[in-house]
Amino acid sequence: MTRTTLDLTGLKCPLPALKTRKALKPLQPGDQLEVHCTDPLSVIDIPNLIRETGDKVEITERNEARIVFLVEKSGAS
Numbered sequence: 001m002t003r004t005t006l007d008l009t010g011l012k013c014p015l016p017a018l019k020t021r022k023a024l025k026p027l028q029p030g031d032q033l034e035v036h037c038t039d040p041l042s043v044i045d046i047p048n049l050i051r052e053t054g055d056k057v058e059i060t061e062r063n064e065a066r067i068v069f070l071v072e073k074s075g076a077s
Contacts, residue, residue, distance in 0.1 A: 001032065002031050004023065006020065008038075014045065016039050017045040017046055020046055029074060029075040033073070034060075035071060037068075042067055050071060
């Protein structure tokens with residue numbers, strides 16, 4: 001299992017979701033992607049994307065400065 005960090009701070013919708021999707025493709029089941037965002041819409045967009053891919057997501061940090069998601073790649077996609 002590996003963990004990759006994706007810094008998407010400063011990017012606006014739809015770029016955080018699109019770049020998250022692209023970063024998930026090469027990952028193996030069990031790998032984790034830590035995504036750092038500043039766009040408030042990412043709290044809607046990224047969980048919706050992960051529902052489509054069948055992976056797991058949780059918000060590990062959320063404050064005025066940033067939102068951090070931890071996505072775990074499942075074997076379903």
